[in-house]
Amino acid sequence: MFIDVGCYQLKKYNQNAFGDDFVSKREKSGKILAVLSDGLGSGIKANILSTMTSTMLLKFMQRDVPIREAAEIMMNSLPICQVRKISYATFSGVDVDAEGQVRVVEEGNPSFVWIKDNQLQEPEFSQISSPSFPDRHLNIYEFKALLGDRLIFCSDGVTQAGMGEKDYPLGWTRENMIEFVLKTVQNEPSIASADLAKKIVERALKCEKNEQAQDDISCAVMFFRQPRKALVFTGPPYEKQKDAEYSRQLAMFNGKKAICGGTTANLVSRELKKTVITEANANMGTLPPVSYMEGIDLVTEGILTLTRALEYLEQGRLKVSDAAGVLVDFLLSSDQIEFMVGAMLNQAHYDPALPIEIEIRRNIIKKMQKVLENKYYKSVTIHYV
């Protein structure tokens, strides 16, 4: 089972910083931790409160600190707002292990939504209150999620969107959000978490006057599903005798396959006896164009395309139509990505006469792993061949 985590956020209109913060971490054990926090107010002040809260809670959860203790420490250490004389950030923390055992703690945020078989579940919870902040209560849930389940977390910017408007005296409300989610999931049963989160936030924004967010609006989704696997073969293997073996591995791989690198494509083509075709008038922009090979989902040039794709991933530019954009699409529509990186250096790339600096493949892939894991919550493995 793979847990697809996705988040989408909007800032309050006219603010330059997010007042909500979402962090998520995939542990080596297969465990997933995530925190959504909403800081008091909006803008920078709220941003600091929420970021401190989410970062601390995530660290505490990583170290298995008992939640009551963790919450006390957090509430005591947040800076106090000079105007309102209080310090405040609400939070939802979730911790899921590889078997789907879920633990959620909530304080102040709208209760999360659990959907199974397209139906709303009402999990039981226990409540504890804080000795030093008697009006703050923590709700704690424990349950087991199964394949196909979804968990949805949001800040009150979603449920209260449009509050006070004629059509939404109480805001969009959690009930309406649930109805919207059920309908969306019914139409698109396999919708990815990032897309669902985006749809929810965009729908909430529609409730706001002039579609200008009156509060920070954030939504995070977890979807328990069969993992979508992908293998990227890039760079010729160190030992030439192994070309055949790795080409076969690629051909037999159970999932989507990509080749990034001309030399790599040539060797696979030779070993598998499949031709690579590039359309003569393929649109290329400033990168060599995408090619095709039977049985392989995507073939691109190597270093330049990878470098550019890394840039897009880091900058969040996800809708570009050149070869790097196609590669980004390929990566983001997978959950478990494996990079098979050939260790042979292409001497030509490191010739001092080359007018641009080309980074070593290994560095690019390492950086790519980082951004895919930390920003897009993918599970990535690299092995060198």
Add this chain to the structure above:
Amino acid sequence: MKKVKLQVCNGTTCFVMGGADMQNMVDQLMVKFKDCLEIERVRCLNACSLSDNFAKAPYANIDGQLVGNANFQTITKIIEEKLSND
């Protein structure tokens, strides 16, 4: 009608060394030679990694003949030669 086959290298080295302008070149060549020319884009022709040949990228291959410093002029010249050869 005689036909010439042109392979244009889209490998990393060639691309960086000027192959990025190949799109233009390919378009112009198609207009100029129309049906007498078959164009294919290929990955590294393995010419760039031969010791001193690096600086001659971008490469093209015309009916089996490897051509360095490929651009509209050099390629047009060779294609014309090949077409008029018989």
